[in-house]
């Protein structure tokens with residue numbers, strides 16, 4: 001996926017300025033920055049939930065700038081929102097089965113998601129609203145996988161989760177990555193992004209202000225942290 005000179009507005013207010021980012025096939029890339037700098041706006045615009053005023057978005061050589069979310073999903077971009085958007089009155093399994101209805105054909109199917117997240121199999125008949133935060137996050141990721149994505153967009157997947165659950169998610173994301181799925185992860189948890197991502201983008205005030213490999217991110221930590229937290 002390539003976003004080229006993206007500019008996105010809420011009404012007259014410009015939220016994203018001249019954004020250039022790439023996520024290559026099979027790559028994990030992190031997007032970090034303080035609250036309100038535009039990270040969620042960027043991933044929503046990549047999957048077509050927000051219109052692009054200028055610039056373009058490409059997926060595997062195809063221009064998707066004007067495509068709505070249901071088309072980008074069919075082309076292989078799956079979005080895991082920060083509020084997870086589980087149907088509260090449907091069971092875990094019903095939530096998952098809904099995702100399979102118009103999914104791309106591919107390697108992910110219900111039983112494979114249950115193998116990845118055994119906890120979801122145990123909770124198959126429980127309503128979405130009684131799941132723990134970690135279980136809901138697993139459900140949101142499992143549902144996205146059932147679309148058979150080439151790119152998974154994850155908005156703060158570890159927010160509010162206990163460290164032991166974060167470790168389980170990191171293990172699951174490694175397995176998903178090994179299966180060939182690329183990811184763009186919005187995260188405040190540096191421990192997680194350093195463990196998973198090969199490259200990092202730092203945002204501030206609607207712009208990309210730093211980008212580099214995870215090794216550079218580690219060696220320039222003080223400089224990067226001054227951009228992210230002050």
Ligand SMILES: Nc1ncnc2c1ncn2[C@@H]1O[C@H](COP(=O)(O)OP(=O)(O)OP(=O)(O)O)[C@@H](O)[C@H]1O
Nearest residue numbers: 010011013015033034035036037038039040041042
């Ligand atoms: N629906 C909206 N209408 C108007 N302005 C919005 C809307 N959503 C977000 N914004 C504004 O756009 C800017 C970027 O918000 P965004 O949610 O993308 O930031 P973020 O980096 O993801 O922050 P957070 O980590 O808090 O989610 C903020 O100034 C925010 O107030």
